[in-house]
Amino acid sequence: MPRAGLTRDAVVTLALETIDELGLDGLTLAEIAGRAGVKVPSLYKHIASLEVLRSAVATEATRELAQELRVAAIGVSRTAALESLAHAYRGYALRHPGRYAATQRAPLPGEAREEAHALAAAQVQQVVSATLRGYDIADDQLIDATRALRAALHGFCALENGGGFALPANVSDSFSRMLDGLDRMLSSWPA
Template identity: 45%
Template sequence: MPRAGLSAAAVSRVALGAVDAGGPAGFADLTLARVAAEAGVATPSLYKHVGSLAALRREVAVLAVRDLTEQLVRATLGRSGPDAVRALCHAMRDYAHAHPGRYAAVQVAADPADPDDAELAAAGAEVVGVITAVLRGFDLPEERAVDAVRAVRAAVHGYVSLELGGGFRLPQDRDRSFAVLVDLVVAGIEALAAA
């Protein structure tokens, strides 16, 4: 019989808490034993609510992607063009700083051939849809939209990954450097649209 108050949703909440508490390595370090300890149950008790560690990781990734999507929508709502791109990039960076473990979970890509990844694929499509909507303000040719989405994601993710990993040790202001990166991204999108 499942422990009172413990459910699949409760296990997911505990796992998210463990991921958040673990910092940038929180998602990579997620284990059923850690979640069970946080929930105050024996590890085998979790199997009444979650099929496997892979399934729990997938659920955490889905929740993190949805959480990021909501933040990106809030940040970009009512904005367009360069202003929307700047808001999008800053919201992505802010999310990574506020939730580095969840941010790592966001990077999990769904396997299109795996039916178990369908929910993660749908969540991923939603976040990409937000980025694509932001980029519509540039009138990009349709065949270049994926290039622009990938460029935005790669630029922000590269910067954030270096930043969270301690890769920027020089004393110069990282916020200013990030603003320069975002300006370069905007200029690149504008050039792509004009090409």
């Protein structure tokens, strides 16, 4: 019988907390079982495998990120939307480094993406696309513009979370300057 109070959602929550503390590599069924106060076989009543748990974590983290970006972009457009979205993105990555890393997980070739994860990723994309449309970027250019924006934001966040900014300049000032450059780039995006 499952431990009282232990549910699939509780297991996923423990996993989310774990990856923020230990990183994605720290996500093991033994670690989660220990945190839940159960033996590993008891987890199988709630989650089928480590791969299923990783997928559930990626889905939930992507949902959280989508919600934060959506809230940040409400009621603003163009430069203000870009800045608000970028600060929300960076803030999420800094507060939840493991969860942020999980949002970057895409299915491997031949691996089916859970429908809920695909929906959460689509919600992130909708917010980003709406922000980019504020720059009058044509629909057929949205993928390229999205990739450019994502590469810049992810690169910055990955370096910051990984301790890659050791120079004495203020990191937040550097982030603001990067956003100024992105704004100029998006403002002159080729048709």
